[in-house]
Amino acid sequence: MRRVYLDHNASTPVHPDVLAAMLPYFSERFGNASSIHGFGREARDGIDAARETIAGLLRVTPEEIVFTSGGTESDNLAVKGVAGARPGGHVVTTQVEHHAVLRTCQALEQAGHAVTYLPVDGEGLVDPDDVRRALRPDTVLISIQTANSETGTMMPIDEIGRIAVERGIPLHVDAVQTFGKLPVSLHEPGIALMSMSSHKIYGPKGIGALYIRKGTRMVSVQHGGDHERRRRAGTENVPAIVGFGKAVELRARHMVEEAGRVSALRDRLWEGVRRAVPDVRLNGHPTRRLPGTLNMSFRGLEAESLILGLDLKGIGVSAGSACTSGSLEPSYVITAMGVPTDWALGAVRSSLGAGTSVEDIDYVLDVLPAAVQRIRALSPAGAA
Amino acid sequence: MYSETLLDHFRTPRNVGMMRSPDAVGESEDPSCGDLARFYLRIEGDRVREARFQTYGCGPSIAASSIATELVRDRPVDHLGELTPEAVEAALGGLPEDRRHAATMVVDALRGALRHYRTGGPRETSHA
Numbered sequence: 001m002r003r004v005y006l007d008h009n010a011s012t013p014v015h016p017d018v019l020a021a022m023l024p025y026f027s028e029r030f031g032n033a034s035s036i037h038g039f040g041r042e043a044r045d046g047i048d049a050a051r052e053t054i055a056g057l058l059r060v061t062p063e064e065i066v067f068t069s070g071g072t073e074s075d076n077l078a079v080k081g082v083a084g085a086r087p088g089g090h091v092v093t094t095q096v097e098h099h100a101v102l103r104t105c106q107a108l109e110q111a112g113h114a115v116t117y118l119p120v121d122g123e124g125l126v127d128p129d130d131v132r133r134a135l136r137p138d139t140v141l142i143s144i145q146t147a148n149s150e151t152g153t154m155m156p157i158d159e160i161g162r163i164a165v166e167r168g169i170p171l172h173v174d175a176v177q178t179f180g181k182l183p184v185s186l187h188e189p190g191i192a193l194m195s196m197s198s199h200k201i202y203g204p205k206g207i208g209a210l211y212i213r214k215g216t217r218m219v220s221v222q223h224g225g226d227h228e229r230r231r232r233a234g235t236e237n238v239p240a241i242v243g244f245g246k247a248v249e250l251r252a253r254h255m256v257e258e259a260g261r262v263s264a265l266r267d268r269l270w271e272g273v274r275r276a277v278p279d280v281r282l283n284g285h286p287t288r289r290l291p292g293t294l295n296m297s298f299r300g301l302e303a304e305s306l307i308l309g310l311d312l313k314g315i316g317v318s319a320g321s322a323c324t325s326g327s328l329e330p331s332y333v334i335t336a337m338g339v340p341t342d343w344a345l346g347a348v349r350s351s352l353g354a355g356t357s358v359e360d361i362d363y364v365l366d367v368l369p370a371a372v373q374r375i376r377a378l379s380p381a382g383a384a
Numbered sequence: 385m386y387s388e389t390l391l392d393h394f395r396t397p398r399n400v401g402m403m404r405s406p407d408a409v410g411e412s413e414d415p416s417c418g419d420l421a422r423f424y425l426r427i428e429g430d431r432v433r434e435a436r437f438q439t440y441g442c443g444p445s446i447a448a449s450s451i452a453t454e455l456v457r458d459r460p461v462d463h464l465g466e467l468t469p470e471a472v473e474a475a476l477g478g479l480p481e482d483r484r485h486a487a488t489m490v491v492d493a494l495r496g497a498l499r500h501y502r503t504g505g506p507r508e509t510s511h512a
Contacts, residue, residue: 302440380422
């Protein structure tokens with residue numbers, strides 16, 4: 001049976017060149033990068049090179065890049081780190097952030113901070129004017145994603161960045177879904193902090209980074225040794241950092257061409273589904289969207305049953321909703337966009353990537369309409 | 385995550401669809417979950433001769449509905465009152481803890497059908 005992986009927003013396979021770059025750092029160059037002897041220096045060189053690659057892509061200085069264990073830790077460090085330097089300060093974010101930001105903000109509220117969770121419109125966009133209006137004299141941080149992982153909708157970060165600069169408030173962007181997929185430049189002063197992840201761009205899991213613009217006032221979240229210029233204690237995961245650097249190097253070379261190719265496949269999938277399946281809608285912005293992301297709602301079925309049906313045909317897609325503990329919560333992202341519940345329960349995300357081919361998409365188009373039809377036919381509403 | 389039996393019943397559900405002039409109909413809805421199961425029964429003498437279902441829900445809910453139609457067929461009507469969620473779950477080869485509601489909903493719907501049969505009244509929707 002053909003196997004088609006359409007869940008690249010969840011994770012991606014490690015590129016063979018990335019794995020090859022990592023391997024020597026497990027056994028030959030295994031030293032602790034903090035050690036001053038040759039073994040340690042070899043490891044340090046690997047970290048330095050990766051840091052320079054990432055800084056180079058972002059056009060920032062290497063000292064502004066801090067390695068973390070991944071996107072979640074980067075978000076935690078950014079939000080808690082900046083807010084922690086100003087106890088009780090106000091934070092502005094949106095209702096559709098990743099849980100790594102949302103739940104961190106909720107923890108801040110427990111610790112006495114005020115947080116504003118801005119709404120989004122029907123296509124998942126936050127209104128920059130809402131950001132401006134939400135700012136208060138005691139606002140210490142704005143934290144907004146560059147793109148939503150479920151819908152792919154890309155936020156108006158440029159405009160929000162200008163507001164942040166005008167008001168002198170640091171802007172943190174969760175760029176886990178865009179970094180290495182779309183070009184970004186941080187030489188403009190709008191963005192103070194940016195979260196990045198390796199395993200979304202064909203690097204290993206367990207490694208990420210946070211860009212911290214020089215001069216950004218923040219406290220440490222994790223305490224220990226002097227690693228990462230005392231901004232993130234803990235012995236560096238050298239093989240993963242080296243792999244992350246290699247992944248970024250490869251993406252820098254290919255991402256523009258790849259974004260065009262993947263967008264075309266995504267649109268082929270949507271057009272094909274729209275032609276073949278009744279009662280389907282696109283969730284997210286029609287054009288301001290991540291190249292590979294397609295979130296569709298099928299009315300009259302529950303996403304889990306379609307995901308399982310496609311899985312039995314070798315196709316891997318996902319849903320933001322999950323029927324757990326007898327309580328099916330439609331995705332909070334789709335709900336925040338005002339999508340009615342009967343549609344929201346049938347929201348399924350396909351995220352395409354480097355390994356996705358035209359044949360893969362055509363196979364999905366062969367299988368999906370019948371899978372939808374079959375599940376709808378089981379339901380009292382579908383058969384009525 | 386799911387047993388082969390569950391996947392088999394999801395892939396090729398048994399006894400799907402509505403029934404003309406059923407002797408009993410029972411429905412159960414899990415309001416927190418949105419899942420809905422409806423059973424139609426043909427009863428001859430004191431035995432269930434045919435059971436059919438229609439279900440909106442996750443994979444386990446569909447599979448539980450399918451296997452339940454087999455569990456009750458040719459059994460005494462009274463058996464419907466004794467069928468437990470645990471028995472449905474066991475027949476499915478187990479359910480993950482967060483999918484146990486599927487078995488509960490199916491059993492509630494079948495008990496609703498039993499009440500409908502005994503009272504002959506309008507069919508009811510119970511809430512799991």
